[in-house]
Amino acid sequence: MKFPHSFTLKKIASIIGCEYVGKEDFPIYGTNEIHRVKEGEIVFVDHPKYYAKALHSKASVVLINKKVECPENKALLLSDDPFRDFNKINDYFVKFIPQNKLISDDVQIGKNTIIQPGVYIGKNVKIGNDCIIFPNVTIHDYTEIGNNVVIQSGTVLGGDGFYYKNRGSYFERLKSVGNVIIEDNVEIGSNCTIDRGVTASTIIGKGSKLDNLIQIGHDTVIGRKCLIASQVGIAGCCTIHDEVSIWGQAGFASSLTIGEKAIILAQSGVSKNLKAGKTYFGSPAEEAKKKLKELATLKNLAK
Amino acid sequence: MKFPHSFTLKKIASIIGCEYVGKEDFPIYGTNEIHRVKEGEIVFVDHPKYYAKALHSKASVVLINKKVECPENKALLLSDDPFRDFNKINDYFVKFIPQNKLISDDVQIGKNTIIQPGVYIGKNVKIGNDCIIFPNVTIHDYTEIGNNVVIQSGTVLGGDGFYYKNRGSYFERLKSVGNVIIEDNVEIGSNCTIDRGVTASTIIGKGSKLDNLIQIGHDTVIGRKCLIASQVGIAGCCTIHDEVSIWGQAGFASSLTIGEKAIILAQSGVSKNLKAGKTYFGSPAEEAKKKLKELATLKNLAK
Amino acid sequence: MKFPHSFTLKKIASIIGCEYVGKEDFPIYGTNEIHRVKEGEIVFVDHPKYYAKALHSKASVVLINKKVECPENKALLLSDDPFRDFNKINDYFVKFIPQNKLISDDVQIGKNTIIQPGVYIGKNVKIGNDCIIFPNVTIHDYTEIGNNVVIQSGTVLGGDGFYYKNRGSYFERLKSVGNVIIEDNVEIGSNCTIDRGVTASTIIGKGSKLDNLIQIGHDTVIGRKCLIASQVGIAGCCTIHDEVSIWGQAGFASSLTIGEKAIILAQSGVSKNLKAGKTYFGSPAEEAKKKLKELATLKNLAK
Numbered sequence: 048m049k050f051p052h053s054f055t056l057k058k059i060a061s062i063i064g065c066e067y068v069g070k071e072d073f074p075i076y077g078t079n080e081i082h083r084v085k086e087g088e089i090v091f092v093d094h095p096k097y098y099a100k101a102l103h104s105k106a107s108v109v110l111i112n113k114k115v116e117c118p119e120n121k122a123l124l125l126s127d128d129p130f131r132d133f134n135k136i137n138d139y140f141v142k143f144i145p146q147n148k149l150i151s152d153d154v155q156i157g158k159n160t161i162i163q164p165g166v167y168i169g170k171n172v173k174i175g176n177d178c179i180i181f182p183n184v185t186i187h188d189y190t191e192i193g194n195n196v197v198i199q200s201g202t203v204l205g206g207d208g209f210y211y212k213n214r215g216s217y218f219e220r221l222k223s224v225g226n227v228i229i230e231d232n233v234e235i236g237s238n239c240t241i242d243r244g245v246t247a248s249t250i251i252g253k254g255s256k257l258d259n260l261i262q263i264g265h266d267t268v269i270g271r272k273c274l275i276a277s278q279v280g281i282a283g284c285c286t287i288h289d290e291v292s293i294w295g296q297a298g299f300a301s302s303l304t305i306g307e308k309a310i311i312l313a314q315s316g317v318s319k320n321l322k323a324g325k326t327y328f329g330s331p332a333e334e335a336k337k338k339l340k341e342l343a344t345l346k347n348l349a350k
Numbered sequence: 351m352k353f354p355h356s357f358t359l360k361k362i363a364s365i366i367g368c369e370y371v372g373k374e375d376f377p378i379y380g381t382n383e384i385h386r387v388k389e390g391e392i393v394f395v396d397h398p399k400y401y402a403k404a405l406h407s408k409a410s411v412v413l414i415n416k417k418v419e420c421p422e423n424k425a426l427l428l429s430d431d432p433f434r435d436f437n438k439i440n441d442y443f444v445k446f447i448p449q450n451k452l453i454s455d456d457v458q459i460g461k462n463t464i465i466q467p468g469v470y471i472g473k474n475v476k477i478g479n480d481c482i483i484f485p486n487v488t489i490h491d492y493t494e495i496g497n498n499v500v501i502q503s504g505t506v507l508g509g510d511g512f513y514y515k516n517r518g519s520y521f522e523r524l525k526s527v528g529n530v531i532i533e534d535n536v537e538i539g540s541n542c543t544i545d546r547g548v549t550a551s552t553i554i555g556k557g558s559k560l561d562n563l564i565q566i567g568h569d570t571v572i573g574r575k576c577l578i579a580s581q582v583g584i585a586g587c588c589t590i591h592d593e594v595s596i597w598g599q600a601g602f603a604s605s606l607t608i609g610e611k612a613i614i615l616a617q618s619g620v621s622k623n624l625k626a627g628k629t630y631f632g633s634p635a636e637e638a639k640k641k642l643k644e645l646a647t648l649k650n651l652a653k
Numbered sequence: 654m655k656f657p658h659s660f661t662l663k664k665i666a667s668i669i670g671c672e673y674v675g676k677e678d679f680p681i682y683g684t685n686e687i688h689r690v691k692e693g694e695i696v697f698v699d700h701p702k703y704y705a706k707a708l709h710s711k712a713s714v715v716l717i718n719k720k721v722e723c724p725e726n727k728a729l730l731l732s733d734d735p736f737r738d739f740n741k742i743n744d745y746f747v748k749f750i751p752q753n754k755l756i757s758d759d760v761q762i763g764k765n766t767i768i769q770p771g772v773y774i775g776k777n778v779k780i781g782n783d784c785i786i787f788p789n790v791t792i793h794d795y796t797e798i799g800n801n802v803v804i805q806s807g808t809v810l811g812g813d814g815f816y817y818k819n820r821g822s823y824f825e826r827l828k829s830v831g832n833v834i835i836e837d838n839v840e841i842g843s844n845c846t847i848d849r850g851v852t853a854s855t856i857i858g859k860g861s862k863l864d865n866l867i868q869i870g871h872d873t874v875i876g877r878k879c880l881i882a883s884q885v886g887i888a889g890c891c892t893i894h895d896e897v898s899i900w901g902q903a904g905f906a907s908s909l910t911i912g913e914k915a916i917i918l919a920q921s922g923v924s925k926n927l928k929a930g931k932t933y934f935g936s937p938a939e940e941a942k943k944k945l946k947e948l949a950t951l952k953n954l955a956k
Contacts, residue, residue: 167485182773185503200791203540240562259846470788488806543865
């Protein structure tokens with residue numbers, strides 16, 4: 048999530064009421080996810096297991112619950128509860144404002160784009176030229192849609208991500224302040240759900256085609272010219288490279304990377320990174336050749 | 351389904367035109383499902399296999415197609431077709447009345463609750479305080495929603511249950527006259543479907559969090575603080591105890607009981623009751639440790 | 654897709670600007686899919702692997718990218734790109750016309766049929782008597798619904814099929830110009846997606862019952878009195894015969910034939926034709942008895 052302009056370390060520390068390590072005028076430009084973070088941005092970390100990853104990431108500011116040594120050219124925000132304070136920062140900049148009409152006044156819609164009846168479009172949404180948005184689609188705040196895009200009926204773009212912290216007696220939601228970006232020439236089927244990023248963008252790359260009833264989790268990036276069949280589910284923070292083909296009802300755990308042109312066969316359950324150009328099958332998924340050999344072995348044994 | 355007040359055995363028998371065994375002023379308060387039935391309520395049974403279960407349930411009145419001995423303190427309604435006559439009773443008390451506006455006039459909505467555009471709300475719905483109902487949600491008649499609940503776009507609460515009797519040349523639907531209850535602090539993602547109870551309530555317990563595209567069948571009860579990932583399907587009449595975690599695309603057959611804090615891994619297919627506190631995997635699901643050992647065994651054999 | 658009246662071979666050739674083999678006044682009545690094509694209709698074929706199948710099909714006209722010998726009583730349309738030219742013919746006869754109101758003026762709705770709020774109904778839709786269309790359903794152009802049909806909330810009838818040609822640097826969509834036919838006494842649950850045929854009709858046969866979140870692909874035909882549980886996915890061009898039962902989350906690859914009264918157990922992944930009257934399980938699916946024996950064998954080996 049980008050701030051409207053840069054804010055100083057001191058200002059951000061004052062918003063969440065915490066101490067900091069670094070120059071008070073250290074400039075900060077936004078918040079982001081660990082796998083997507085860029086210079087000038089904040090990540091949060093609250094588990095010792097991930098301290099090193101966060102401190103050595105591209106983040107310039109680490110919101111952390113331990114007084115560690117500050118890496119060079121970076122700054123720290125010291126909090127007893129980084130999760131709560133990350134929410135506090137995001138809340139300060141992005142407010143949920145209820146909307147009582149189907150299409151917000153500030154929507155930018157390109158030429159020749161058709162918006163069918165029953166479509167809801169939230170605030171600060173941009174839609175390019177030559178798109179068709181079919182009936183009863185929901186497009187939440189800050190979604191960006193390129194040119195020549197088709198979104199079929201009942202699909203929801205930009206729902207809040209499924210990301211909770213277990214507080215013992217209850218779950219606390221990590222507020223979603225990212226968005227969804229649909230690039231040029233993408234087509235998305237009916238009744239899909241593509242969640243907005245928690246702080247980054249969930250992206251469907253140029254020319255990719257999605258069938259019906261597909262779930263794409265928060266902050267996941269789908270590359271260009273991917274083909275995704277019906278009822279596939281991809282959890283949050285995944286990176287699917289270009290020209291990947293995914294067949295019906297396959298599922299992906301969170302934070303995985305799938306190499307270019309990989310093929311994932313129907314109903315596979317993917318729990319690890321997959322290599323480029325190979326074909327996978329099974330739950331848990333492995334190389335299709337191996338999996339089919341295993342199935343043949345078992346068939347013989349049962350005889 | 352609760353009657354508006356108690357009715358006598360004689361009156362109910364007259365509604366369906368059948369004989370009865372018991373005192374004519376025996377009081378009846380409603381109809382219910384076998385796994386949820388309480389004193390004063392009717393269950394129906396039409397297969398000898400289930401006669402004993404129905405006669406020894408907590409039901410006070412058994413609508414049955416055989417002249418059996420009446421258990422003490424109970425009553426019988428004798429019908430040649432209990433399924434048809436159960437529908438007849440439910441039909442008598444709960445009528446489907448078409449509604450031509452998006453939000454029924456009799457809806458009770460608490461303070462600070464936000465209803466976004468395109469939301470349909472049926473008759474006799476109650477929604478508590480501090481809720482957000484996102485665009486294009488459908489909330490059917492008699493649904494009860496607690497405080498601080500979030501329902502994301504496209505989700506349908508209170509659709510009719512999938513429960514049919516095979517009549518040989520056609521299927522006959524068991525009419526749905528129960529409802530959906532969403533307790534406090536529940537959050538439900540986009541494009542989920544939570545069916546109303548056939549006669550009881552489908553319940554999502556306090557503080558539970560559901561991701562997108564999830565199916566919850568009629569009369570199923572989800573406990574408190576459960577976490578259910580995207581594309582999970584739970585059939586009707588299940589009891590999921592508190593703090594159960596269910597990962598993506600797992601499926602559950604009907605009428606199962608899942609013990610507290612059980613963990614069901616992604617894509618598991620659950621066909622039996624599961625114990626509390628254990629982790630399960632596979633289709634059909636078994637203890638994850640066992641299943642993983644089996645998979646390793648097969649991998650070795652195939653080499 | 655039926656033409657409004659018959660057109661000559663010469664006329665169709667002029668629409669796409671190609672040569673032809675056959676009498677110039679050879680009458681053509683429409684376009685169709687290879688597994689559904691009838692006399693007087695055009696199919697297209699652009700891969701040598703399928704030339705023979707197309708030339709020996711019931712099609713009277715084959716749109717083909719090779720100058721082959723013309724079978725007796727047939728005609729050929731010779732194109733360097735049959736896919737593009739098939740789209741061109743379909744485009745010529747069926748145009749997408751945007752609609753700015755929820756219910757098109759030309760809809761035919763039978764008596765006692767209830768249309769609830771938030772429902773979108775496209776052009777040339779016919780709905781029979783005694784139907785209930787629940788809130789927020791989307792019914793696209795040319796859909797035909799029989800009598801006594803129930804469509805629950807959020808379901809989309811007639812979305813465009815998922816059918817693309819890989820053009821190397823991009824995917825090209827095969828335009829959908831077929832429709833959806835829902836026969837008498839069918840009931841469809843919430844948030845299902847039933848795509849229209851590419852050129853034929855996607856059909857749900859008389860008395861079949863579908864649960865929630867089900868995907869039915871383009872040009873698939875579901876027989877009479879089938880029972881399909883939640884989250885099942887059936888790809889395009891399948892033929893499911895009468896009285897088939899399919900349990901939750903099962904998936905079917907495209908172009909399969911499933912015999913009458915077959916039973917497909919939950920989460921099965923069907924990649925081949927299945928025989929009538931048998932029970933199947935597993936991914937890939939095989940006869941349930943065999944599959945269960947394999948699972949038992951593996952369990953023993955792992956001990």
